[in-house]
Amino acid sequence: MSIHGLNKLTLLDFPGKVAATIFLGGCNFRCPFCQNSELVLDPYSQPVIPTEDILAYLKKRQGLLDGVCISGGEPTLYNELIPLIRQIKEFGYLVKLDTNGFRPAVVKNLVEEGLIDMIAMDIKSSPEHYALVAGVPTLDLVPIQQTVTYLLEGHVPYEFRTTVVKELHSEEDFRSIGQWIGGCSAYYLQAYKDSPEVMKPGFSSYTRAELEIFRQLLSETIPKVEIRGID
Ligand code: SF4
Structure with a gap:
């Protein structure tokens, strides 16, 4: 494990908290719209931040930051x-985990050990198009489903979120997602933003008005659906 990024102060990554965010390299998915493609494809092209430096920073900020987001x-x-989060918790921080949900046993273990205060899980697409949108044609959906089920059981505060890409997501996908994760505590539609850092640049976003149509559709089964990342 190597840490390749530290956002020293964020009001966005951990809802309602003043936080720092740590970025770990490597991923088992290849989402074509991934904003952190270097971190995923070639993490060691990025500088490594020694864990001791991260912990020293967090120790200094005790009382000033509420939490740490691990992304x-x-x-x-x-x-x-797990040992990293244990050390962070020893400083008294709340910890949020960003995950693609592929390792339900790790999620469960972290929650059961009291090491996690919030989880944000990506919902890449409807089950029908999940593998395509995650960029792994042979993707096994069983672990994803296990994490979704575990979170829906309410063991820990959580949110689901989807980065919405015009070329990859349709109204039909959101109809299906609404059935799949219906009743979840919070779901966010995040507007895609193109940039040279994206794994396969050139996608586009729906407009705010189009996302609003999806939001209303999803609201039939999910009490809290919000749009992020677009004016
Ligand atoms: S967007 Fe996809 S490829 Fe990028 S870090 Fe998240 S799960 Fe991995």
Whole structure:
């Protein structure tokens, strides 16, 4: 496990909290719209931040920050994740995990050990198009479903979110997602933003008005659906 990024202060990554965000390299998915393609495809092209430096920063900020968001890449791929979070918790921080949900056992373990205060799980698409949108044609959906089911059971505060790409997501997908994760506590539609850092640049976003149609559709089964990342 290596840490390749530290956002020292964010009001966006951990809802309602003043937080720092740590970015771990590497991921088992290849979402073509991934904003962190270097971190996923070639993490060691990015500088490594020694864990001791991260911990020293967090120790200094005790009392000033509420929490730490662990993002990536995909953090749950690493066995060292649990000891890292233990150390962060010892400083008294709340911890949020961003995950693609592929390792339900890690998620469950973290929750059961009291190491996680919030989870944000990506819902890449409807089950029908999940593998395509995750960029892994042979993707096994069983672990994804296990994580979704575990979160829906309410063991820990969570949100689901989808980065919405015009070329990859249709109204039919959101109809299906609404059935799949219906009743979840919160679901966010995140507007895609194109940039040279994207894994396969050139996609586009729906307009706010188009996303609003999806939001209304999803609201039939999900009490809280919000749109992020577009005016
Ligand atoms: S978007 Fe997330 S899950 Fe997809 S490749 Fe990037 S880091 Fe991995």
